[in-house]
Amino acid sequence: MKHRADLPILDSANRRIINMLQGGFPVSESPYQETATRIGISEDELLWRLEVMKTDQVYSRFGPLYNAEALGGAVTLAAMKVPDDDFERVTELVNAHDEVSHNYRRSPTPLNMWFVVSTEDKNGINSVLSTIEQETGLKVYNMPKQKEYFLKLKLFV
Amino acid sequence: MNSNIAPSTVTKEDRKLLAVIQSGLPLVSHPYAEVGKRIGMSEDEVIERTLQLQQKGIIRRMGIIVHHRPLGYNANAMVVWNLPAKLVDSFGEQVSALEFVTLCYQRKPDEEMWPYNLYTMIHGKDRDSVMEKVDSLLALSPIKNIDHKVLFSSRRFKQHGARYFADNSKNGGPAPASLQSKPEPCR
Numbered sequence: 001m002k003h004r005a006d007l008p009i010l011d012s013a014n015r016r017i018i019n020m021l022q023g024g025f026p027v028s029e030s031p032y033q034e035t036a037t038r039i040g041i042s043e044d045e046l047l048w049r050l051e052v053m054k055t056d057q058v059y060s061r062f063g064p065l066y067n068a069e070a071l072g073g074a075v076t077l078a079a080m081k082v083p084d085d086d087f088e089r090v091t092e093l094v095n096a097h098d099e100v101s102h103n104y105r106r107s108p109t110p111l112n113m114w115f116v117v118s119t120e121d122k123n124g125i126n127s128v129l130s131t132i133e134q135e136t137g138l139k140v141y142n143m144p145k146q147k148e149y150f151l152k153l154k155l156f157v
Numbered sequence: 158m159n160s161n162i163a164p165s166t167v168t169k170e171d172r173k174l175l176a177v178i179q180s181g182l183p184l185v186s187h188p189y190a191e192v193g194k195r196i197g198m199s200e201d202e203v204i205e206r207t208l209q210l211q212q213k214g215i216i217r218r219m220g221i222i223v224h225h226r227p228l229g230y231n232a233n234a235m236v237v238w239n240l241p242a243k244l245v246d247s248f249g250e251q252v253s254a255l256e257f258v259t260l261c262y263q264r265k266p267d268e269e270m271w272p273y274n275l276y277t278m279i280h281g282k283d284r285d286s287v288m289e290k291v292d293s294l295l296a297l298s299p300i301k302n303i304d305h306k307v308l309f310s311s312r313r314f315k316q317h318g319a320r321y322f323a324d325n326s327k328n329g330g331p332a333p334a335s336l337q338s339k340p341e342p343c344r
């Protein structure tokens with residue numbers, strides 16, 4: 001498939017594709033054809049645009065979003081208060097854990113490192129967090145989810 | 158929301174399917190037939206199982222998972238709120254319905270260190286536009302001068318989708334290193 005550098009990343013067809021496909025994708029024999037028809041382009045063009053946007057890293061993945069808890073897994077948000085001059089070392093230690101999927105430095109707050117931990121079973125979270133405490137010598141604050149409100153996970157473009 | 162589903166409702170065959178599609182659907186005319194070929198299932202069975210897994214809430218949705226920055230969303234803030242127990246639910250329901258609130262959770266506060274019990278994620282083109290959105294949330298607050306914090310991300314260190322299954326159908330392995338730990342400045 002040829003990559004056309006002259007195509008703007010977010011022309012109107014791509015915007016329609018992104019907005020529509022964040023809301024769902026048909027589970028049927030010809031889902032790309034169905035989607036393309038609704039957008040008003042051909043199936044080939046849709047597949048080509050999806051390839052290009054993947055290459056350009058407009059999106060990270062095209063597929064299912066799982067509910068970890070429903071699969072028996074667990075997810076939590078944790079935070080640490082990391083001294084500025086120790087940030088690189090702690091970041092390396094935290095990110096070395098495969099269970100850490102997102103890690104953001106945030107300010108302004110005493111808690112300046114925030115990361116998401118996902119494990120395959122419910123007991124895994126505590127063991128990951130206490131390992132991180134031992135490795136870093138810093139306290140990890142666990143902020144487990146108590147309730148989830150309507151999840152859109154969608155950005156309009 | 159769907160958190161109370163027993164894991165036992167996911168069969169071994171379901172897991173095989175979930176493992177092979179976790180990294181993405183193939184970009185071909187009949188993607189579910191292609192998925193089926195990889196794990197020895199018919200197209201019909203793949204479609205049927207996928208629909209059931211969606212219905213059970215195990216697959217939240219099929220679709221595209223975007224990177225924020227190429228779409229012009231350069232700023233994100235986690236806004237945390239310290240609400241009285243009685244009010245947290247109604248405020249959570251109200252703000253989660255707004256288009257620009259992408260995630261909304263009630264979380265257990267830390268008694269000594271962190272009293273905040275409602276977490277909202279807000280994305281915007283830049284910090285100013287995020288702050289405007291925060292102002293509109295403040296206007297909805299049931300309490301004047303509510304205790305809240307706007308935590309902008311100054312740097313992103315790691316972002317990859319959580320992986321739940323070892324994918325044995327190919328030499329899958331973890332996501333490419335370039336997506337795992339690329340430190341990236343965030344405004």
